[in-house]
Amino acid sequence: MSAAVTVNGRVHELEAGETVERLLERLGLGARYALVERNGDPVERAAYGSVELAPGDTLVVARPVAGG
Amino acid sequence: MDDVLTIAGREFSSRLITGTGKYETFELMRDAVAASGCEMVTVAVRRIDLDAGDDASILDFLPEDVLLLPNTAGCETAEEAVRVARLARAGGLPDWVKLEVIPDPRHLLPDPVETLRAAEILVEDGFTVLPYMLPDPVLARRLAEVGCATVMPLAAPIGTGRGLKLRDSIRIMVEEAEVPVVVDAGLGAPSHAAEAMELGADAVLVNTAIARAGDPVTMARAFRLAVEAGRAGRLAGVMDEQATAQPSSPVGGLVTQP
Numbered sequence: 001m002s003a004a005v006t007v008n009g010r011v012h013e014l015e016a017g018e019t020v021e022r023l024l025e026r027l028g029l030g031a032r033y034a035l036v037e038r039n040g041d042p043v044e045r046a047a048y049g050s051v052e053l054a055p056g057d058t059l060v061v062a063r064p065v066a067g068g
Numbered sequence: 069m070d071d072v073l074t075i076a077g078r079e080f081s082s083r084l085i086t087g088t089g090k091y092e093t094f095e096l097m098r099d100a101v102a103a104s105g106c107e108m109v110t111v112a113v114r115r116i117d118l119d120a121g122d123d124a125s126i127l128d129f130l131p132e133d134v135l136l137l138p139n140t141a142g143c144e145t146a147e148e149a150v151r152v153a154r155l156a157r158a159g160g161l162p163d164w165v166k167l168e169v170i171p172d173p174r175h176l177l178p179d180p181v182e183t184l185r186a187a188e189i190l191v192e193d194g195f196t197v198l199p200y201m202l203p204d205p206v207l208a209r210r211l212a213e214v215g216c217a218t219v220m221p222l223a224a225p226i227g228t229g230r231g232l233k234l235r236d237s238i239r240i241m242v243e244e245a246e247v248p249v250v251v252d253a254g255l256g257a258p259s260h261a262a263e264a265m266e267l268g269a270d271a272v273l274v275n276t277a278i279a280r281a282g283d284p285v286t287m288a289r290a291f292r293l294a295v296e297a298g299r300a301g302r303l304a305g306v307m308d309e310q311a312t313a314q315p316s317s318p319v320g321g322l323v324t325q326p
Binding site: 064065 | 088091111141154159
């Protein structure tokens with residue numbers, strides 16, 4: 001089985017050397033508003049382009065929404 | 069009149085904070101935010117639905133000069149709230165947080181123990197913390213002691229629009245406050261906001277009463293005016309109530325006297 005990560009509870013294939021930024025692009029998410037947590041730790045926006053994902057990583061991708 | 073509200077060193081000329089929830093459309097929210105004159109709005113943080121495609125972001129409808137205040141709505145423990153606040157900050161949202169720890173879905177009342185615990189952790193971690201709380205003067209002092217930037221007592225449960233049901237407790241909080249008191253939740257009508265400001269609140273936070281009004285943009289303006297009126301009334305000094313009637317016209321020199 002090829003390398004994969006879990007994003008918001010769903011399994012996604014992982015490309016070799018894939019960064020957070022590249023994954024967001026591939027998922028069709030503009031990186032501009034996405035908030036990312038990797039294995040329980042928040043990822044700094046400035047590091048989206050440099051943090052490389054590893055097989056088995058669990059990601060949460062969130063964003064600001066309307067709320068009170 | 070130079071009457072600014074200062075929270076954590078940042079100055080606000082508006083004492084109305086609004087929530088962005090429950091509007092029919094982002095366009096309506098944008099127009100209501102503008103009409104309210106507010107300089108700070110709350111937003112929530114939620115997982116992206118990966119099946120929904122790249123739909124519009126709320127951030128595209130909020131002006132750059134309005135401070136975003138991410139909330140921790142939906143969190144039931146201190147750990148959950150800390151996790152959401154850290155995620156928001158890492159992703160580029162401000163390091164201000166409206167701290168909500170609410171384990172009770174029926175009444176939406178905040179957990180004071182978990183709120184204080186989360187506040188300590190977040191302040192230590194460099195956040196500017198604005199905690200949502202029951203109006204408890206003792207808890208308010210504890211929250212200020214650990215470094216919270218404000219205290220935000222509820223007037224009545226979230227979304228009920230019932231006004232200052234906990235008025236007496238909020239009054240004590242105002243008298244003893246070491247940080248700004250922001251009345252948050254339960255205000256339903258502009259008169260409720262004016263009453264809170266007359267009582268001495270430093271600001272109010274309103275969402276449902278504006279978003280669910282028949283005409284949210286006009287209601288946003290009404291709340292702006294009510295907050296300004298209530299604040300001016302507070303500064304001017306509201307008269308003491310009298311037990312008996314006091315005539316406003318001279319009692320002597322009546323035309324009809326013999």
